Amino acid sequence: MDYEAVIGLEIHAQLLTASKLFCGCSTRFGDPPNHNTCPICLGMPGVLPVLNRKAVEFALRMAVALHCRTNPFCRFARKNYFYPDLPKGYQISQYELPLAEGGYIDIEVDQTKKRIGITRVHLEEDAGKLLHEGLTESDSKSYIDFNRCGIPLIEIVSEPEIRTSEEAYEYLTQLKTILQYLEICSGNMEEGSLRCDANISIRPAGSSEFMTKTELKNMNTFRGVQRALDYEIKRQAEVVEKGGAIERETRLWDASQQVTIPMRGKEEEHDYRYFPEPDLVPLVTDESWVEEVAHTLPELPTAKRDRFIREYEIPKYDAEILTQSSPLADYYEQCVGYCHNSKAASNWIMVEILRKLKEDNIDIEQCPLSPRALAELISLIDKGTISGKIAKEVFEDMYQSQRSASEIVQEKGLVQITDQEEIRRVVSQVVESNPKQLEQYRRGQTRVFGFFMGQVMKATQGKANPQLVNKILKEILDSS
Amino acid sequence: MAITIKEVEYIARLANLEFSPEEKERFTHQLSQIIDYMGQLQQLDTEGVEPTSHIIPVSNVFREDRVRPSLPREESIKNAPDKGEGFVKVPKFLET
Ligand SMILES: [Zn+2]
Numbered sequence: 001m002d003y004e005a006v007i008g009l010e011i012h013a014q015l016l017t018a019s020k021l022f023c024g025c026s027t028r029f030g031d032p033p034n035h036n037t038c039p040i041c042l043g044m045p046g047v048l049p050v051l052n053r054k055a056v057e058f059a060l061r062m063a064v065a066l067h068c069r070t071n072p073f074c075r076f077a078r079k080n081y082f083y084p085d086l087p088k089g090y091q092i093s094q095y096e097l098p099l100a101e102g103g104y105i106d107i108e109v110d111q112t113k114k115r116i117g118i119t120r121v122h123l124e125e126d127a128g129k130l131l132h133e134g135l136t137e138s139d140s141k142s143y144i145d146f147n148r149c150g151i152p153l154i155e156i157v158s159e160p161e162i163r164t165s166e167e168a169y170e171y172l173t174q175l176k177t178i179l180q181y182l183e184i185c186s187g188n189m190e191e192g193s194l195r196c197d198a199n200i201s202i203r204p205a206g207s208s209e210f211m212t213k214t215e216l217k218n219m220n221t222f223r224g225v226q227r228a229l230d231y232e233i234k235r236q237a238e239v240v241e242k243g244g245a246i247e248r249e250t251r252l253w254d255a256s257q258q259v260t261i262p263m264r265g266k267e268e269e270h271d272y273r274y275f276p277e278p279d280l281v282p283l284v285t286d287e288s289w290v291e292e293v294a295h296t297l298p299e300l301p302t303a304k305r306d307r308f309i310r311e312y313e314i315p316k317y318d319a320e321i322l323t324q325s326s327p328l329a330d331y332y333e334q335c336v337g338y339c340h341n342s343k344a345a346s347n348w349i350m351v352e353i354l355r356k357l358k359e360d361n362i363d364i365e366q367c368p369l370s371p372r373a374l375a376e377l378i379s380l381i382d383k384g385t386i387s388g389k390i391a392k393e394v395f396e397d398m399y400q401s402q403r404s405a406s407e408i409v410q411e412k413g414l415v416q417i418t419d420q421e422e423i424r425r426v427v428s429q430v431v432e433s434n435p436k437q438l439e440q441y442r443r444g445q446t447r448v449f450g451f452f453m454g455q456v457m458k459a460t461q462g463k464a465n466p467q468l469v470n471k472i473l474k475e476i477l478d479s480s
Numbered sequence: 481m482a483i484t485i486k487e488v489e490y491i492a493r494l495a496n497l498e499f500s501p502e503e504k505e506r507f508t509h510q511l512s513q514i515i516d517y518m519g520q521l522q523q524l525d526t527e528g529v530e531p532t533s534h535i536i537p538v539s540n541v542f543r544e545d546r547v548r549p550s551l552p553r554e555e556s557i558k559n560a561p562d563k564g565e566g567f568v569k570v571p572k573f574l575e576t
Contacts, residue, residue, distance in 0.1 A: 017545045018545050018546070024546060026547045032566055033553075033565070033566040035550065035566075037550055037556040038550045038556070039551070042556060050541060052545050053542035053544060054544070055545070073539075082495075089496075131567070135567070139572070141569040141571065141572050142571070142572050143565070143568070144567055144568040144570065146556070278533075278534075280541075281534055281536070281538045281540070282540075283540060
């Protein structure tokens with residue numbers, strides 16, 4: 001039988017505030033353990049949490065970007081459970097009346113557009129970090145670092161409208177890009193600043209029933225999410241095919257074995273006994289605040305991509321790559337601003353710059369070549385000063401030495417030879433010193449044209465203007 | 481009696497607490513009294529009354545996003561019964 005999957009994703013994104021959600025402790029990553037804690041985030045009796053305004057603003061940005069309707073009146077709730085990473089015994093989260101509800105993201109898989117609904121976006125605090133390995137008594141003890149405790153998170157819950165692992169991957173990628181464009185989350189899954197859990201069930205294709213679902217956790221990369229879902233779809237189908245029943249359970253993705261395994265040991269009851277957080281007053285996000293946020297929202301990835309296609313007349317494929325990150329898109333636009341050749345700028349960035357960045361494992365922000373420097377190189381080609389081939393060589397040099405294109409071209413004497421007389425002289429010489437090939441050409445073996453072309457370029461160290469060489473070579477060969 | 485001993489045991493488990501049989505007995509009785517009283521309140525007509533989570537008409541109390549000094553680590557983990565290498569230690573448990 002054919003099955004289709006019903007997938008909902010729950011994403012937690014750490015907000016890039018300087019201080020925690022309810023106290024002034026630093027959110028810095030990588031500090032020594034338990035360095036950034038205070039009575040509030042440790043849950044000492046009698047303390048009062050006070051809400052970080054910036055965290056609310058960041059969450060609102062996401063809510064607006066996802067086309068959600070914000071709840072003008074919302075409140076915080078306590079989610080009660082016992083776990084060693086939660087010193088208070090409850091997490092301050094939102095339950096009824098979350099910050100925002102009912103939004104969507106448009107994704108595209110195999111040229112088909114699809115809208116995935118967003119159920120809700122709410123604010124909550126992170127828990128501490130548990131270390132089970134690598135410390136003196138790790139064989140008998142688990143270690144707790146509370147630095148992460150109280151760092152602001154937004155939880156973004158999708159509707160169960162995702163049907164394939166590719167759609168899930170696309171949804172997640174889009175969400176990450178939006179978070180990064182909004183500058184509210186680093187989007188780094190490996191470091192845990194973006195986390196993704198999935199709910200998944202399968203059903204006969206075309207059915208509208210909802211079957212028993214499993215919850216997947218511990219997926220630490222974007223591809224990991226996709227692979228875990230693929231595995232789980234196959235596993236559930238096999239269970240059903242054998243006449244078995246899917247158990248409602250939490251399963252962990254084991255990246256080393258590429259399987260999902262049932263989570264054991266933490267069979268705690270999911271009875272969170274939510275109730276309104278008495279220590280925090282309601283949060284009122286009135287229309288003017290939401291409007292202000294909407295006004296200051298940057299251009300989002302999809303809008304930018306569409307504008308690039310329209311304004312710069314580049315293919316959709318190019319526009320998609322160039323708008324993958326906001327700094328990369330800025331780099332491109334600046335470069336075009338200087339060289340006025342949008343297609344060439346796109347090619348150079350997509351092929352050469354991105355290759356270099358990948359080799360050096362750095363981001364566009366750390367690129368040693370400024371958009372202006374790259375634009376100068378492109379202009380030198382456009383003006384005919386250097387050939388495209390020489391430009392590649394100049395590019396390598398520029399990238400290493402950070403000198404300007406014209407400086408390198410001058411110093412190395414790479415200026416393209418466009419002097420027809422000089423080219424004619426070289427061509428004649430090449431033709432004369434290769435009588436055998438000339439004979440072949442005369443007998444109609446025009447393939448040797450390429451050989452002559454190569455010899456001329458070699459004799460001029462690639463500096464001769466190829467169009468001129470082509471023209472002159474043809475003239476000379478045909479009249480010889 | 482609105483509450484059974486099973487429910488007291490369940491709540492105790494959620495709260496990570498252990499009780500003696502006598503305590504369970506006592507709490508069953510006491511919690512039942514509280515629940516019974518809630519039952520009495522429930523009889524009131526609250527039609528048209530908004531549920532109240534806060535009684536003072538205050539909203540939007542914020543702090544600016546500024547880092548303030550945290551506790552010295554010795555202080556923050558001082559009360560932990562077991563600690564080492566800057567961490568709080570608990571008996572080993574694994575998520576898998
Ligand atoms: Zn704190």
